[in-house]
Amino acid sequence: MEVELIKKTLFFLGAGFSFGTGCLTSGEMFSDLKKKILSDDDSFTPTEKEALQFLISCMAYHAEWRSIKTGGEIEFNPNIEELVLLIRRIKNRELFLPYPITGNWADKLVELETAYKKQDRKNLFEELELKLKSLLKNHWLESDEDKFGYLAPIRAFFQGYSEQSFRLDVCTLNNDLVIEKYFGAHHEIPWRGFYNGKWIGIDDEDKLDEFGRINLYKLHGSIDWARVESGEIYEESKFPEEEKEYIEPFHNPYVIFGQGSKTISVEPFFSLMKKFNELLRIKKYIFVIGYSFFDPYINNLLFYASKGFNRLIIVNPKFGPKRIYNSEIIDFDENDFFKIKYPKGTNPKDLEVYIKNIQKDSFFSELPEYNYTGITAQNIDFVPLETSIFIEKYFSNKGELLLSFIDKYDKEMKDYEEPF
Incomplete structure (x- = not known):
């Protein structure tokens, strides 16, 4: 032949x-995350867990609504990528909507962000996105x-x-x-x-x-890639020692x-x-x-x-x-x-x-x-x-x-x- x-x-x-x-699928990552926020797992703070519980509940409702809308032809189930997209949209909402219009965002989100800042922490939803990327690299994509x-x-x-x-x-x-x-x-x-x-x-x-x-x-991208401040991209196993202090936290892994x-x-x-x-x-x-x-x-x-x-x-x-x-x-x-x-x-x-x-x-x-x-x-x-x-x-x-x-x-x- x-x-x-x-x-x-x-x-x-x-x-x-x-x-x-x-390696977990996107849906399995989502299920694992739910277990973490409903347990004593210390990967997330109480406020972060509360925020994730709120978002996951909203996604469950929306997934069911979308499934019904198709007449049952497509069965939508929430997954981790949809959650990250939702977090990103919330985090950046001020970039595409002027303040008066954002009044339709749930008061619950504002309460959670305010509580988080009072704990001398950074942006709640930026921190959540970083933690999810860390889980992706160190847990969810581990292979046997x-x-x-x-x-x-x-x-x-x-x-x-x-x-x-x-x-x-x-x-x-x-x-x-x-x-x-x-x-x-x-x-x-x-x-x-x-x-x-x-x-x-x-x-x-x-x-x-x-x-x-x-x-x-x-x-x-790949979980073994990282980007430094100069914009150069390296493989983790061969990362130059002199560049390690310049790794951009949000781009480690670079995915x-x-x-x-x-x-x-x-x-x-x-x-x-x-x-x-x-x-x-x-x-x-x-x-x-x-x-x-x-x-x-x-x-x-x-x-x-x-x-x-x-x-x-x-x-x-x-x-x-x-x-x-x-x-x-x-x-x-x-x-x-x-x-x-x-x-x-x-x-x-x-x-x-x-x-x-x-x-x-x-x-x-x-x-x-x-x-x-x-x-x-x-x-x-x-x-x-x-x-x-x-x-x-x-x-x-x-x-x-x-x-x-x-x-x-x-x-x-x-x-x-x-x-x-």
Whole structure:
């Protein structure tokens, strides 16, 4: 099978890719936070706990209201990124609303902020955001290296084609270190745009020979990155001793955390997003693994790239309206690359409508009317497998199933472009 097909393929990863390694999903982080603020855990002060309890109660009400509004088609559950977004909006409210209009903000928030300042503390909601980022780095994204074995077929895939020069392009929204730790342990460190611990950019290809065969573009940063006052970005394990006193507390770790507008013009995020967009324009087949599609900004890029005959292959055991992924009615054909056989009364069009509804939801985007909704059912394939099963099935035997899958698309594309 022609491994050159890999050069037409991009892998895009969401939180589900690391599920099972000990890293918590956004929803699990939210549940863990609730346990902390309802217990004797001393991570937060009493005032901070009271503020979080108030916000979480408001989010629960809003999530139920949004679920009912969809007629039960989408079951919204609060998650940690939504909480961070809410905290950020409260913290910055004076920046986009003049004071008289902010009277509609709950008096409870004002009371909590006042009480916090009386304790000789800084801004309540700024402190909460910092503490949540600390939990993200030091607790929520801890991974168990004994559970990294599910990545072994990918490494075996590389070894099966050791004489051929190709690299796996991987873009991810994840901040965890699962891929780096697994391949680093085998002396196959992914290329992330860092050299000798310092960010140098992602297009310095003369350095690639010193790294493994994965180009790993972490669009939202990483828990082992930190930024100093000069704007330089370093990897934690190779941080210069003389720079440590200049680390910006809010940018340690240096990650984008929380939904909302993510068009950031600072490095490395600007270059990473630019690279992502470039890859989307040249790749024909995009495997979207473990991603929920609840980020309209990312969706806009994915959907624009899927125009024409390009394909989005969604790999997720539970995606879309519940009537599609309900375990009692789901079925898929192993002989047809494990793609879903849609239950009676449902079809790929339902996934198209589901995604478009997310794009139109004002909760996920400040300007939903600008979001791109040009995704069509013919551009979507749904493979309802967990990440570990997908990797095992598709990358084993020198990637026979994966390459056959891509080859089938490639032949269909050629027939479409050259019908005679």
